Amino acid sequence: SQQGEEDPQALSIQEGENATMNCSYKTSINNLQWYRQNSGRGLVHLILIRSNEREKHSGRLRVTLDTSKKSSSLLITASRAADTASYFCAPMNTGFQKLVFGTGTRLLVSP
Amino acid sequence: NAGVTQTPKFRVLKTGQSMTLLCAQDMNHEYMYWYRQDPGMGLRLIHYSVGEGTTAKGEVPDGYNVSRLKKQNFLLGLESAAPSQTSVYFCASSIGGRGYYNEQFFGPGTRLTVL
Numbered sequence: 001s002q003q004g005e006e007d008p009q010a011l012s013i014q015e016g017e018n019a020t021m022n023c024s025y026k027t028s029i030n031n032l033q034w035y036r037q038n039s040g041r042g043l044v045h046l047i048l049i050r051s052n053e054r055e056k057h058s059g060r061l062r063v064t065l066d067t068s069k070k071s072s073s074l075l076i077t078a079s080r081a082a083d084t085a086s087y088f089c090a091p092m093n094t095g096f097q098k099l100v101f102g103t104g105t106r107l108l109v110s111p
Numbered sequence: 112n113a114g115v116t117q118t119p120k121f122r123v124l125k126t127g128q129s130m131t132l133l134c135a136q137d138m139n140h141e142y143m144y145w146y147r148q149d150p151g152m153g154l155r156l157i158h159y160s161v162g163e164g165t166t167a168k169g170e171v172p173d174g175y176n177v178s179r180l181k182k183q184n185f186l187l188g189l190e191s192a193a194p195s196q197t198s199v200y201f202c203a204s205s206i207g208g209r210g211y212y213n214e215q216f217f218g219p220g221t222r223l224t225v226l
Binding site: 003033035040041042043044045048088092098099100101102103104 | 115144146151152153154155156159169170199201203213214215216217218219220
């Protein structure tokens with residue numbers, strides 16, 4: 001199992017703006033998952049991108065993956081106050097992997 | 112479907128006391144996990160199970176025991192609680208352990224304070 005490192009640690013934006021957060025990892029992966037955690041609650045799975053995919057969309061979320069740079073980015077467009085949360089990435093190798101979470105990116109969206 | 116549920120939601124223990132946290136899932140998932148989350152830190156895996164009757168150690172297993180007697184339940188036990196075990200505990204489950212099947216569904220958490 002490997003841990004992703006999210007960057008920046010904290011991000012503060014206004015409603016309606018876009019938010020971009022990044023994830024870097026060290027060894028080759030099979031897929032990479034993004035999770036969101038609202039304050040005091042459990043994590044919620046947002047999106048999974050496979051190693052042979054470069055970009056994936058889900059609603060206002062856009063995830064990119066650059067395996068040559070061992071990095072992924074999560075873009076939230078037209079952000080809302082309800083997007084205020086911590087966001088975690090989880091890079092996964094082949095075979096059974098235990099998810100290993102870093103400290104995440106704390107996003108604050110102000111009205 | 113209720114998804115993943117955890118009981119209790121809150122608990123205060125004195126040092127040396129014991130307790131059991133219960134996790135239940137109604138999605139027929141094979142894999143279940145217990146994590147702890149401390150302030151300013153990510154989640155750390157305590158123990159996990161890849162099927163009924165199986166358990167395995169995670170990152171931080173010391174001071175905890177687990178049991179998976181039924182597929183839908185995963186119990187986390189603290190035999191002699193210590194202040195260092197003050198944390199928020201999350202249970203999760205997944206269909207399997209590979210690819211899409213490793214998408215994890217989380218419970219709402221149990222906030223445990225050990226005095």
